[in-house]
Amino acid sequence: MNIEQPKSDNLLTALVSGCTASAFAATLTYPFDFLKTQEQLNNPELMKKFNITNGPHTLGQMSKGCSALVLGSILKNGTRLISYNWTSKFMAIDGREGKTTSAPRTVIAGAISAFFETLWIIPFENIKITMVQNQTWMNEMTRIKEKIVDKTEKNLFKREYVSPHKYYTTEIFDQYFGTAQQSKFAAAAQKQIKNPFDTLIEHYNKHPSLTLSSTIKEIYSIKGISGFTAGTFITFTRQIAITWVWLSTYNATRQLIDPHKKSDDKGWFGHDYNALEKTGLHLVSSLAVIAVTQPLDVLKSHIQSKNGKGMYRDALSTAYKLFMQQGAKSLFRGALPRWCKLIVSGGLTASIYGYVEDIVNVAGGQKMFEEKRLE
Template sequence: MDPLPPNDNTDLLTAMMAGATAGAVQSVATYPFEYLKTSTQIQDNALILAKPVSPLKLRPLYTGCTALAVGNALKAGTRMCLFNSFSSFMAAENGTTTAPRIVVAGMMTGFVETLWVIPFENIKTRLIENSLYKSGMKIKMDVMTDRFRRGVNSPLKTNKRASTTLAHSLEKKPISHGRLQALKYFHEHPSTTLTGAIKEIYQTQGLRGFKQGSSITILRQCLNSMVWYSTFSSLQQLLDPNRDSTSEFGLFGMGFVSSLAVVATTQPLDLLKTRMQTKNYRLLYRDVMNCAYRIFMKEGLRKFWCGWFPRLIKISVSSTLTLDCYEMSVKSINKLKTMRPFAAE
């Protein structure tokens, strides 16, 4: 869970640089859990023909890490600037701010910063999905494969139940010849590099491919913040109303319970977000409600909570790691600012 900006006297430039560093470090440190969570959610039990081979080395678990690290660094770095601007906007005429105004400023900051990271989330999901295909995952895409094999003007066959929705989507939304050729190429040669994934998304889906799942991502992020902070505040009010005797272990425990509440309530939204950002989303589902319905009918209710354990670990660790890294970065930057490399001794 991303922490709120700290209330200190750090200047804005230092806070932005430290925030960007903390966001990138947190992303790299916890990324294997992100990979395990996303790869589990991508695998559609109703369409899968062959499961991918689990990676035995650490390096494959970092597929897509660069995209997420860049997105989180941009998000964390601009958070301080955005929060400072929204706090000034929400301040009273005399320049003072109250707790409700700060909460509103934090919500506005969370909404805007989420927009920054959505394109990078799509790139990350595409890289993980392509890595699964290269690791042996196969799904029932008979109509797509048949259309690729026979050409753009060939009629679609819908004799297989698993391909009915895909065929309907292709007939309803015809694909241009250039985009179809790009789909064919990347279907056979899935990209596993950052630049390759950007090129694949743009050539197969255009600019809209970078903003897939925007609405569900914003909704999930808002609910994440609401559930985590409300749970943490309730526990703190119950266990330590005066907020003067909570130990570090107690803070960690309250943070873990708050993270557990987030995962328990928002994991279905996280699954839908991942599915909406896959390369075949617009061909397999009409909208988010149709996606939820098909998952429930074809894969069962338990599928909505798949990947909950690695996400729980990631959320639990990320807040503490981000704050610690932020404090260390601030101290390092302040120390560097006092050094005079060209001053005479």
């Protein structure tokens, strides 16, 4: 079955409208993203035990990492539009009425564009998470007046609060994996010969980066290029799962609402709905996305965290550790702010896109320095 490519905005209009809408929506909904990431990486039991608070107190604190997310969103949407436009034209077939394409070719074009746009998500997600952790660690440093120590515990992580938002030195990792030297002589010798890598870590623990450029420098200094590519597999898995769950739930809910509704040329999937039906479909679909993909999002955040490379090998081992150490509920932390973001972001992006599109179309019809004749 061949289908004609529908008439739509030109590429420039779509780029300007799409990227602008994405940037505005990402900025306005970023507080939800900050709270989600912070909640996912916190350890509530230890925080409660040692009386630790690290939540943001100002809007400025909640905006840390926003620059990385916005820049990533702009590049992601631009890549999506350009790659889909090029791929769909490349695979189009010459027909009697011009260029036509088939449904499988359209799906392939969408999959290719989704692959390229996901590549942009990964490095900027790593930068965003580090910026969120840096702000959170800064909050902890300024609020912890007296260190609380439980002398009955031998394990460092149970004896005192070791923040997951600061970089772990070699000594802390030894404590975490249970490979710490027991000999006092060996410990004293280790302190005399200080690891240069630990010196760099201690510097950034004392002076966490809070800007985009300084955070990029920080990640590269400590982790190298791999610091920007962490969580590649789990990010692709999450993106595929989001698309599959969203479309499946939307289609199933649509049929449940009105299974006998006839298709026409209006609306998503060839159906026309009123505002209440659209809102209901959006809410149910977004809720299903959260229920199914939230564990993947939590695993991604931990793998891309400051100490993710040293603490976790892969997604399965990360899930096992979180389940054993913090329980099953740890895999669903941050679900509420993420759901709020999904609900607001969809309608907000569509509204801003339409508004910017109208402006671009009006501006596109104007000519600069147009000469008018006076009669």
